[in-house]
Amino acid sequence: MGLSRREFIKRTAALSAASYVGMHLPFSLEGKARAADADRWVRGSCRLCGVGCRVDLGIKNGKAVALRGVPESRTNLGYVCMKGMLFYKILGHPERLTKPLYRSTKTDKFKEISWDQALDIAAKQFADSVRKHGSDSVAYYGSGQALTEETYLFQKIMRGGLQTNNVEGNPRLCMASAVGGYLTSFGADEPIGGYADIDQASCFFIIGSNMAEAHPVVFRRVMKRKLDNPNAVKIINVDPRISPTSRIADMHLQFKPGTDLAILNAMAYVILEEKLYDEEFISNYSTFRQSKKVEVDFDTYRKFISDYSPENAAETCGGNITADNIRQAARWFAKSNGTVSMWTMGINQRKRGVWANNLIHNLHILTGQLLKPGADSLSLTGQPNACGGVREGGGLCHILPGHRLVKKEKLRNQVELAWGIPKGRIPPKPGYHTMAMFSAINAGKIKAIWVHCTSPAQSLPNADLYRKGMKREDVFIVTTDIFPTKTTELANLVLPTAFHFEKTGVYGCTERRSQITPKAVDPPAGARPEVWIVREWALRLARELNDPVIKKCVEPFIGKEESFDLPKAIWDEYSQKLTKGRDNDLRGATYDVLMKMADGVQWPAPTEEFALTGGTVKKFVRGMDPMADSEARDDKPYQFYGPAHPDRKLWIWLRPQQGPAETPDAEYPFYLSTGRIIDHWHTTSMTGRIPELMRANPYAFVEINPKDAAKLGIKPGDMVEVKSRRGTNVLPAKIYEGPIQGMVFVYWHDMFEDRMINRVTKDAYDPGSKEPEFKICACRIRKVSGPKPLKPYIVS
Amino acid sequence: MKGKILLVVLLILSVFLSACTCPNCPAKGQPGVSVQARAADHPAVTEQEKLMPCFECHKEATPEIYSEWFESGHGKGMVKCYECHGTYEDMKAVPYMSVCAVCHSGQFHKTVDGKVCWECHPVHSFTVHN
Known part of the structure; x- marks a missing residue:
């Protein structure tokens, strides 16, 4: 059983390829060991993914020393993942930014300046740009990690103060197609049900999601359901790559990338052919749509779907797809007592991501697998506040707070009235969406941009193209962050901010659930909460532009103490004035209520009394959702009172199969797909600084199917060039029966230039949601050498 | 080197075979090892080797333990070795029980006095009860 040193080293070379070049990674489990010693525990939410796990942060002598899950929380039932259990180490991390940094040109070195100087510079740069080039020459690019109070205040200043809708955020890169899908299928954004359905489901349809790694705590809940009911519960996993999620699946459908719409239509075919649909549900609650304005009948839909026989789909999809397993999947889906679908980026980051979302929803509407216990079409969110802050709080270029569309004058006027600013102040035209915004920077149309809590220099597809624009000297870039990133490297002004638990605010997770995280410890000296930064910046903007309306935007917040009173006043304004009567009514979710709840409140929650019950578990169901009662039109x-469907119906869409924007050819014969790994989150600016996590996955690999590797003479650990029409990476090879033959897969978190896969990905995007197709492009691969020394890398 | 690796294997085996009296170890008659079994007892590894997941070696060095973990809820749920045992610098063959409490704090407080979690939930396979 023992292993010789020689064998050990031999396998080391074969498996990991990498030698080590001087990086000190001190390892410590001290926090866990000292958990019992904490002086006090402060309850809040996890800072990382979109699951919304509730955690207690252990404090000793004013410092964060430990973390544990909250057993009574309905989101995580006490469990946390390895990222969650270690994120407290970011509080007080020695590499935190603590001084505003400035340089007038991007070739200069940064110098430390005071907060007064920094805010003056930021105000002058934005004001100069507005004066010289107009309101649309400035932009805000935010984050699904920003607190709702932060996103809300930023967009208020941009729209009401500076009169531009150039308000965007990184949720455009991950969730926009899900938004489009919910709006066009159900008439309202965000899921009808939530995690509670997992505990009652009999079938799970997981497509385009490696939830075992990206959402480990929700995966655990699915896993438990399966392990407790091994025969009664079926799990279907649909993905071109076999992943750790596949381990609990009864069936893994592995298909050629970009043929997912054909599989989904073929399942609908079987549901029609075998009469597995719920005729009463369809006739009571749905219509069929060819386009927004063209309604068709069931027969037209039936004719459309006749092209997607399982036999035809199997031919289109390749891989292990057979007509029989499509039929089996459709039967399990339709006949179960309750089916929950779950998906993430594999569906959303597609050229036709909205259509793919529609086709999942179609299956639920056709079979009536909705609105009942254990049934839901549940899009998993990637970031902790993409739903709460950005989708609900008005953080995208086309939406205002409270799920209002910019283009609707009546809705703009409601917002103007609530803000006490002149009617017509908010411009009617939506701003630049993310890819258009960074294209406008390339074209020199945007002269000043504020990037908050995100790193587009690493996270945009085809990143080199957009980094060129960000390097322009005529574009002034302000960043607010806690650590140096690939984007702060391109900034003029870097403002150090408080981190989670160093300030107070609300996150809204996947299942319409808003949860508060109060300040528990002081931020490092010099770092400030963003709400304070934006307020002070806005007051200076008002002076620079001599515009009292800008001051009016922050007037309710002047003089408020920054760690609690200020965010509370912002939340009060947003929740009481902007969500009143909207489908995300949060009036009952006051700070008082949120502080009392172990796990927050699910909207709609129009009153405090109702919010204290936990809110709405199932939207649209009378007796469960107070708005389903108050908005009822019949018995x-x-x-379905959602704002996007005046007919109050669910829409079944006729959406054809459509492939990706770029497919392999003789020159670039492989598909490239990208994804996540359990130890890291996003760009590793946080997880890469936690030694345990960095060591667990120190750099990105390229996963290659063993058959492809054998053909190309690539062995484990060899250095492999991955080249597309846009850029090149060189990464160590992992030979793995994961990706389907003809496809390679690269983790996207690595900051090191040669392993930064978004230099290779393609920036085509969905024409509806404007979300880029990160998941599919064409590439070629070749071995460039045997194993080489590698070094984990983080921007310092 | 072979000797050192053998030592680790023996230490881990001793989780099942031996008993001790330290506060973090199983009660009399239950399997357990000394918490003193830690980094110093692991074969020396280079900085490069520290960047490998523990299970890459333990798949062969301790295949039974690897299999128990891999098939367990922890294995399926990707709760990795280092989350409980740490790694080289502060490795603990028997983790502190407070490690369990990070996720299982609800159950942690229900633990029978004088017993440790793995007295009833066998190490690495973590079935509900022995």
């Missing part, structure tokens, strides 16, 4: 149990 039916389900009431």
Whole structure:
């Protein structure tokens, strides 16, 4: 059983390829060991993914020393993942930014300046740009990690103060197609049900999601359901790559990338052919749509779907797809007592991501696998506040707070009235969406941009193209962050901010659930909460532009103490004035209520009394959702009052199969796909600084199917060039029966230039949601050498 | 080197075979090892080797333990070795029980006095009860 040193080293070379070049990674489990010693525990949410796990942060002598899950929380039932259990180490991390840094030109070195100087410079640069080039020459690019109070205040200043809708954020890169799918299928954004359905489901349809790594705590809940009911519960995993999620699946459908729409239509075919649909549900609650304005009948849909026989789909999809397993999947889906679908980026980051979302929803509408316990079409969110802050708080170029569309004058006027600013102040035209915004920077149309809590220099597809624009000297870039990133490297002004638990605010997770995280410890000296930064910046902007309306935007917040009173006043304004009567009514979710709840409140929650019950577990269901009662138009149990469907119906869409924007050819014969790994989150600016996590996955690999590797003479650990029409990476090879033959897969978190895969990905995007197709492009691969020394890398 | 690796294997085996009296170890008659079994007892590894997941070696060095973990809820849920045992610098063959409490704090407080978690939930396979 023992292993010789020689064998050990031999396998080391074969498996990991990498030698080590001087990086000290001190390892410590001290925090866990000292957990019992904490002086006090402060309850809040996890800072990382979109699951919304509730955690207690252990404090000793004013410092964060430990973390544990909250057993009574309905989101995580006490469990946390390895990232979650270690993120407290970011508080007080020695590499935190603590001084505003400035340089007038991007070739200069940064120098430390005071907060007064920094805010003056930021105000002058934005004001100069507005004066010289107009309101649309400035932009805000935010984050699904920003607190709702932060996103709300930023967009208020941009729209009401500076009169531009150039308000965007990184959720455009991950969730926009899900938004488009929910709006066009159900008439309202965000899921009908939530995690509670997992505990009652009999079938899980997981497509385009490696939730075992990207959402480990929700995966655990699915896993438990399966392990407790091994025969009664079926799990279907649909993905071109076999991943750790596949381990609990009864069936893994592995298909050629970009043929997912054909699989989904083929399942609908079987549901029609075998009469597995719920005729009463369809006739009561749905219509069929060819386009927004063209309604068709069931027969037209049936004719459309006749092209997608399982036999045809199997031919289109390749891989291990057979007509029989499509039929089996459709039967399990339709006949179960409750089916929950779950998906993330594999569906959303597609040229036709909205259509793919529609086709998942179609299956639920056709079979009536909705609105009942254990059934839901549940899009998993990637970031902790993409739903709460950005989708609900008005953080995208086309939406205002409270799920209002910019283009609707009546809705703009409601917001102007709530803000006490002149009617017509908010411009009617939506701003630049993310890819258009960074294209406008390339074209010199945007002269000043504020990048908050995100790193587009690493996270945009085809990143080199957009980094060129960000390097322009005529574009002034302000960043607010806690650590140096690939984007702070391109900034003029870097402002150090408080981190989670160093300030107070609300996150809204996947399942319409808003949860508060109060300040528990002081931020490092010099770092400030963003709400304070934006307020002070806005007051200077008002002076620079001599515009009292800008001051009016922050007037309710002047003089408020920054760690609690200020965010509370912002939340009060947003929740009481902007969500009143909207489908995300949060009036009952006051700070008082949120502080009392172990796990927050699910909207709609119009009153405090209702919010204290936990809120709405199932949207649109009378007796469960107070708005389904107050908005009811008839006696039916389900009431679809969402703002996007005036007919109050669910829409079944006729959406054809459509492949990716770029497919392999003789020159670039492989598909490239990218994804996540359990130890890291996003760009590793946080997880890469936690030694345990960095060591667990120190750099990105390229996963290659063993058959492809054998053909190309690539062995484990060899250095492999991955080249597309846009850029090149050189990464160590992992030979793995994961990706389908003809496809390679690269983790996207690595900051090192040669392993930064977004230099290779393609920036085509969905024409509806404007979300880029990160998941598919064409590339070629070749071995460039045997194993080489590698070094984990983080921007310092 | 072979000797050192053998030592680690023996230490881990001793989780099942031996008993001790330290506060973090199983009660009399239950399997356990000394918490003193830690980094110093692991074969020396280079900085490069520290960047490998523990299981890459332990798949062969301790295949039974690897299999128990891999098939367990922890294995399926990707709760990796280092989350409980740490790694080289501060490796603990028997983790502190407070490690369990990070995720299982609800159950942690229900633990029978004088017993440790793995007295009832066998190490690495973590079935519900022995």
